[in-house]
Amino acid sequence: METASAALPDPPSVARRALLRGGAVAGLGAFVSSSSVFAAPGAAFPGGPEPSAEGLVLTKFRDRLRLPPVLRPRDRGGYDELTVRMRTADVRVHSELPAVRMWTYEGSHPGPTIETVRGRRLRVAWENGLSGNIPVTAVEFGQAGGPMADPLSNYPGTEGCREVAGVAGLGPWAAVHLHGMLTGGGNDGWMENLIAPGEVQLSAYPNDQAATTLWYHDHTHHVSRFSVYAGLAGLFVCRDAEEEALGLPRGRYEVPLVLGDRNFALQAPGALAGRLVHKVEMVGTKLMRALAAPYTLVNGVVWPYLEVQPRWYRLRIVNTANSRIYRLMLLADGAPVPGALQVIGTDQGLIDRPLPVEGALNLSPGERADVLVDFGALRGRAVKLVNTMEGVVPGGSSVRHDLLEPDVMQFRVAGRGSGGRFTPPEVLSPSFERASAHDLHGAARRWVVLVGPGTANVPELWEMEEVEPAEAAGIVLPSAGVVQVEDEGGGLTTLRRVAVRYEDGGAFTVAHGGTEVWKYLNLAASPHPMHIHLAHFQVLARELYDVSGFDRVVRGTGRPASFLQAAPLEAHERGEKDTVRVGTAGQIVPGPQGTPGELVTVAVRFPVVGRGVHHCHMLEHEQHMVRPLVVAPAAHAHAGGHH
Incomplete structure (x- = not known):
């Protein structure tokens, strides 16, 4: 061939x-x-x-x-x-x-x-x-x-x-x-x-x-x-x-x-x-x-x-x-x-x-x-x-x-035969570098929340926007589509759902050649492998969160998802990637609180342009957990005075 x-x-x-x-x-x-x-x-x-x-x-x-x-x-x-x-x-x-x-x-x-x-x-x-x-x-x-x-x-x-x-x-x-x-x-x-x-x-x-x-x-x-x-x-x-x-x-x-x-x-x-x-x-x-x-x-x-x-x-x-x-x-x-x-x-x-x-x-x-x-x-x-x-x-x-x-x-x-002379190199790729704080300075931040089945009995992918503290103070919790997250330092972020279904309209629109920080928060028991088209990324952190405050009926948090502990990145998660698992692998933990939620943070680079998607790569979930993604030349966003 x-x-x-x-x-x-x-x-x-x-x-x-x-x-x-x-x-x-x-x-x-x-x-x-x-x-x-x-x-x-x-x-x-x-x-x-x-x-x-x-x-x-x-x-x-x-x-x-x-x-x-x-x-x-x-x-x-x-x-x-x-x-x-x-x-x-x-x-x-x-x-x-x-x-x-x-x-x-x-x-x-x-x-x-x-x-x-x-x-x-x-x-x-x-x-x-x-x-x-x-x-x-x-x-x-x-x-x-x-x-x-x-x-x-x-x-x-x-x-x-x-x-x-x-x-x-x-x-x-x-x-x-x-x-x-x-x-x-x-x-x-x-x-x-x-x-x-x-x-x-x-x-x-x-x-x-x-x-x-x-x-x-x-x-x-x-x-x-x-x-x-x-x-x-x-x-x-x-x-x-x-x-x-x-x-x-x-x-x-x-x-x-x-x-x-x-x-x-x-x-x-x-x-x-x-x-x-x-x-x-x-x-x-x-x-x-x-x-x-x-x-x-x-x-x-x-x-x-x-x-x-x-x-x-x-x-x-x-x-x-x-x-x-x-x-x-x-x-x-x-x-x-x-x-x-x-x-x-x-x-x-x-x-x-x-x-x-x-x-x-x-x-x-x-x-x-x-x-x-x-x-x-x-x-x-x-x-x-x-x-x-x-x-x-x-x-x-x-x-x-x-x-x-x-x-x-x-x-x-085989019980006999030459073992060869190979020794694993101490250095593999001199050109590989981990993303630094300097690389991410000023990078836009996106939130994607992964949620268990709702009224349609299918898992959901929520695209979120951050709510200003003054506005967040007036929201009665739990409220549908509103998720609060308390990080390791006690900082509180309020998120509001802006899109769920593929057909909801709009899309994350990012600048060609730019870098963004995406935060995947899994509120469900099932892990989800998340794949981004038109991009590659590095996994910055994997953290366990208490997500028991999420009201599965109202579909919002009555109590913030709160930081529990950092989890180590696995060996195959330390390089450049295009797919990452969000959620624990293996057996689901029984008990009143179930499996801890996970927050996985990635630094995403967008070297090509066009319309693509980001989605869960469990193919039984892909039909429901998929949203469009647009990468465009930065100058086009403001050409002719349009914003």
Whole structure:
């Protein structure tokens, strides 16, 4: 699938051919085949297949990890060019399961990994060649009196469920969003600018940002939770000279891990059919829990294994799940391996130095982490990557919290073989800098409040404005849409809701090239991964707040949300990002006050212009928790005397 030209000009400070043809790209390029390219001659690997949790039918660790094919652009002189075709295909996700009908990019799930070089402008023709109605059966279930102790979503099939109206007949419309690419609104994959089969979305990407892992996916308004679930997702890797100079693990030692969860239909008791099932629990009559499916796919394979050498590897981990947060740990002999994962990069590129993961690596939907793992310290052992939950022994299950089968994949570490000579660099990106107080001096401040379901039984995203103290003194509390916040120093801020629904009109309008401070306050028990288009940001602080004073009936605070304590930023939150989790990851804390609220503060930069959106990246929430965003040249705001 490689389409690179044999004669390519060198972009500034980096030889494009060296990056796309040399060792760095041989890594992902070597992964076109699913055959074993990892084993040394005569090497013996530990581990093997295991039974999955009761009711899930399929054997774990039976199938080898499949690596996505690589797609490289053609040189067109001053820019690069690429065509990516969407088509309906039957994809094998497990050897014990019939091929699954999916909507794909280029016939594979995930789609091909697009590889590019920083500084080479890229034009992509996204061609819609999809056919048929969406290959997903959407069902729901529920009972009176609250969530089920062992939800039906833990298991395959549709028994005890009812079909969700309006999904079966969805046609193959599409809108492609390259998540994390800093491009103008006209090329961003606006969710209402749909293309039908036979049509093409033409997008131009500046491709001038730090080497990193992005991902592309469908962004069709109202439908993305079904279209992405149907298979429309793939990786985008950008390389640059700074990354190349580090000598990071490459070739067969650089492995993408695209995480997602799925459920399947039953064709007979105990026999799975090759049909995707989107199954959600309804609490009461209208409140939908976020999707949580029992089968974890890595690179489109259910519970795969990978044979590795006893040496350092680079893993590019991407959470493409609809709503599931992955709290990842490596287990050897059933016990966590402390510090096994060392983060070297975040959503938007390398950080300044490697940071070991303390506890679990928490990735919410849309987030990415670039990590190093030394399998030399695990020579001759079978190691599991597992999904965990606070309050549950790592590797243990919790049916109530959608964790029937915690295993993600198995690494089989050779007992002999060279460990290589790699040592993690002490300095990764000399160009990376944390935002300082000087950078933020005079920056505008925005407030976004995340609220649990209201009268419509859907979660809400409130855009807020600050109320002057004199006006705030006359407000009777609690009052609908009014939230007060008491910070660590006792300062009181009164906020008033100005917009909730996508259709409410108006939009946050920001200046091109500017920096703003956005404050996300979560008043709900559920965490929300917040994604901002047309921008990138750094997480400044994560703080726990007492939000028990929020009146869920009136929809305002009777008592201010008050500071409890600062929470540490996690390793993968210390770099440049485009998605951040707001709210605690893992098990919801029981008790009268429930889970503490969180206030997450980010410094947002806006390097491109146009109309975009900001939203929750839990796709079951995206339809409701989304608002438009406009980035405009600063001079335009006052041109001609208009204000």
